[in-house]
Amino acid sequence: MIKALSTLVLCAAAVSACTSEVSNFKSLKYGARAYPHDGVVFEVAPQLGSTRSAYWCAGSEYARRYLGAGWQTPFYIVRGLGTGEVSGRKDTVLFSLDPGGSQVQPRGIIGTTSFSVGSAMTVQGGDSHCDPFLLGQF
Known part of the structure; x- marks a missing residue:
């Protein structure tokens, strides 16, 4: 009984850690x-089926609201489209405000169709992609 109970507690702790x-x-x-x-680094996961603009929009909003980035602050792609490392969701993108701290070689400000590592956009540029028509939310 004690062995079964300790196994149950161990499993609950493991699930709890992943869930949090x-x-x-x-x-x-x-x-x-x-x-x-x-x-x-932060991971962005827009709704399933979102356009590429949704990634830049969400990355911009997170950088501005939660990291305190200014409008002219660039944010960089650390990893292009792939399975989320934290969320586990398909089709996430990893961004960072600091290319040096995330081992990214900046490639400059480029268009929204590329999710190449090192691609960047300013927070203001990303915010301009939050138009419902660009996001397919109309």
Whole structure:
């Protein structure tokens, strides 16, 4: 009985640890979520089926609201589209305000169709993609 109980407690602790990490997200416009990572990296997960503009919009909002970035502050892609490292969701993108702290080589400000590592956009540029028509939310 004690062995079964200790196994149950161990399993509950493991599930609890995973759940707290996944539930540690910030809700953003249009149903997007952002998950903080260690250090300066954050994971963006817009609603399933969102356009590419939704990633830049959500990244911009998180950088501005939760990291205190100014409008002209660039944010960088650390990892392009892929399965979320924190959320586990498909089609997430990792961003960072600090390319040096995230081991990214900046590639400059580029268009929204690319999710190449090092691609960047200013917070204001990302915010301009929060138009409901660009996001398919009309």
